Amino acid sequence: MIKQLIILFYFLTGVLTPSISIALVIGSDQEEIYIDANFSGEELLVFGAFFSDPSQSRDSKSDILIEVVGPLEDVALRKKDSYFGFWLNSKSVTFRDVPGFYYLSSTSELTNEFLENNQIGLLEKKKSEMIDWSSLTTDWGSVINEKEKEEFYNALIRTKKNDSLYKQASDEIEIIDGNLFRSYIDIPNTVPVGEYNVNLYLIIDNEVSQEYSYNFMVTRVGIEEAIYSISKNYPFSYGLISLIIAIIIGWSGAEIFKRFKKV
């Protein structure tokens, strides 16, 4: 962080590369997010500076776009249907390599056309490949038609958004003094662990002018990591330990209160 701040400082004072006309520098307050016992989500600060080319015409428009892409995972999306008045899961589709977290924000609203042209945006770039059409349809094995594909596809984004795992905003980047910017990104407590990519774009007149990427990790640490890895690697011992804890607390609870009652 400090290193990045220093670079930022040089850019601001023009010491490092005084001749540069367009630049984009960024930093973040964290290179790693630790999931410990107290973890209840976090706010990630992404900040930076951008400089417009003086030769650029005055009415040209510059924008900043921040994209955060979490680790990829496979998800099952199930649709409920009413059977005899009961709402039960029926059809299901497996989506492969879906980001576990996705965030996109820009200083002004961007057109879909722009996002598509520049391969930015959540599903625009993967629309066709990402859906596993050899789906796990239950019961009657009906073929999913185009309309249903689209319905599932929209539901995937919607459910992720409802879980605060996907977000697209155009009012979260704060511009300070014309060329400094910062943005606080909400990382909810349900985020998956793994590598997250942060991509920053400087857009001038709907063209990507500068691009910068870096990544950060979300990792379990301390007791959270210990418990998780024991449960996966030594499940039998893990079960036994859980039992022993239950036995000790259950037994001692009864003993303590027995004495307490006698007194």
Add this chain to the structure above:
Amino acid sequence: MSIYLPIAELSVNIFLLLSLGGVVGFLSGMFGLGGGFLMTPLLIFIGIPTNVAVATSANQIVASSISGTLGHWRQDLVDFRMGGVLLVGAFFGSILGIWIFSRLVAIGQIDTVISILYFALLTGIGLSMLIESSKVIRDRIRRKSVKRKIHYHNWAHRLPFKVRFYKSKLYISVIPPIIIGFVIGILSATMGIGGAFILIPAMIYFLGMPTSKVIGTSLFQIIFITALVTILHATTTFAVDAVLAFFLILSSVIGAQVGVLAANKLRGEEIRALLAIIVLGVATKIALDLLVEPNEIFNLSVIRLVF
């Protein structure tokens, strides 16, 4: 203040967990029940994934039934031989139950099946408690005393493989207790309950066990069945959350002891009627979730690699 649950992979408020465990423990201490039948649905209500709720609930019941058994053991109210025979059935039942559970997780129907099972169980429990307690209250008003038969002789006494159960003063076939254990084993593994609510009436009415020995014996066998279910869940569904279990156990053990003290001071039937209403309330909530069209008809689950 919140705590991150490593297996459920989310954070919950620590006081919410402690009060949940405390209240369920209090009720279980007061009525001599395991409390799993309330614990699992309440955990699901606060957002814990169904599989974690079921598996962790089983772990918590181990602690609460140990606490309970000790008291009955000291008074020599546990029929260990009967408990052992029930466990033979329960052993195979819980293995089948875990298999059913894993299949339901794989086809994505676990939430629905758990909801339906809980709705049926809680409605049954709630209604029978409500009827029983209102009858007692009515009888008390009429100053009637209820007489009960000591022994029930039925088909269970005519089957082969008879064994003498000295503590219960019974000479019956081992087949009925094994079948009862088997059913309880399935329910325990799929629902995260001890099953006392089904076990106790079954022991009284099908096996004809004396009421005094029933609670201790059922608690004794529930320790082992839920211990087995905990191990089976830890090794097959990986859904036992040790952090969640720790806080639930701690608060429920304390709550249960307070509940026992309170039970000696308060009149049973009114509180029993109140518990019945709570149970029916939970059942109604489950039913509404099944019957009312949900806001979001899609649900998402991350597919984890199975080791």
